Amino acid sequence: TKEESNRCAAGPHLATSSFIFCYGEGSSTAYTSAWTRYINSRSEALADAGIPDSDINLVAECSGNVIIQKDYADFIIIKEGPLKGKAVDIPSPSYTSTSETDINLIVPAKYILENRDAAREMILTTESAPYCAFGGNARFAQDQANSLSDGHRLGGWMLIVSLDILTEEFYTNEFPKMFDTSDKKKFPGIAGGNHAGPNTRGPLKDDWTKPCPLDWTQEQRDNGCISLQETIWGTEILTRLESIKESLDPDFVFDCHGCISNNRVKKVTESEESSAHTASGGYVAVTVSLVAMFVSSLYA
Numbered sequence: 001t002k003e004e005s006n007r008c009a010a011g012p013h014l015a016t017s018s019f020i021f022c023y024g025e026g027s028s029t030a031y032t033s034a035w036t037r038y039i040n041s042r043s044e045a046l047a048d049a050g051i052p053d054s055d056i057n058l059v060a061e062c063s064g065n066v067i068i069q070k071d072y073a074d075f076i077i078i079k080e081g082p083l084k085g086k087a088v089d090i091p092s093p094s095y096t097s098t099s100e101t102d103i104n105l106i107v108p109a110k111y112i113l114e115n116r117d118a119a120r121e122m123i124l125t126t127e128s129a130p131y132c133a134f135g136g137n138a139r140f141a142q143d144q145a146n147s148l149s150d151g152h153r154l155g156g157w158m159l160i161v162s163l164d165i166l167t168e169e170f171y172t173n174e175f176p177k178m179f180d181t182s183d184k185k186k187f188p189g190i191a192g193g194n195h196a197g198p199n200t201r202g203p204l205k206d207d208w209t210k211p212c213p214l215d216w217t218q219e220q221r222d223n224g225c226i227s228l229q230e231t232i233w234g235t236e237i238l239t240r241l242e243s244i245k246e247s248l249d250p251d252f253v254f255d256c257h258g259c260i261s262n263n264r265v266k267k268v269t270e271s272e273e274s275s276a277h278t279a280s281g282g283y284v285a286v287t288v289s290l291v292a293m294f295v296s297s298l299y300a
Helices: 027-041 043-048 053-064 072-076 109-114 116-124 168-178 218-224 228-233 235-248 270-298
Strands: 102-108 155-162
Touching: 027 043, 027 053, 043 053, 102 109, 109 116, 109 155, 109 168, 116 155, 228 235
Parallel strands: none
Antiparallel strands: 102 155
């Protein structure tokens, strides 16, 4: 049933870890039964494609290895060894960004259903499996003031793709099919904030059919391309969140890469500028005074 389907989802590490998470008593049984029925219903077609019966049976039964955990936290806690009791880092810490040349693109469910071949090709040209934790009440549940973009609400899957894939052809042909681009003053939220890389940007500000050049300098990209923040939240939601940020945290006490208003230059008030000038002048005066005293001592 749809309710049973919404209890199970796969994270982006499916390609390497093969974990599918189901929540609620009996939810895993419903999933494994449905998977086995599906493979068995396709067994003849798979056999005609040259896949051995032994492999078909193996695939049909592969979902039977169910591990019961109390909750997700219990799943990621290391059970033994010197790190017992600590949580696993996924991905592991690194000196450079793990998504330096990638973007976590949200692909709308409607696009996937209406453009199956293109959606399938998109998966085949990437190195990661899609994040499939959308669905259920995600598109409806809200308090009328949260920060989820329409991309998140209407997403079918989220896919880490190379920025090289977001070509002029993509922005010209596929992008308008995925998102509403009719209002050029309202860029849609198209990317996930998780794993947002240092080069994550939208297309050119003045031409949404042109990708942001990777060979541009940071300053050129900041000035000429849709910002990382606008790519994640979209123009409308970002504008509201920036207003809230300015009101609650004008001094940027809380700040981080890619966060709301992190890409904006903080406004300097007249009083702050005056204070800085006074402090600088006082510092120079003291320095000159000390130098004069030192020179005088040489000739004393």
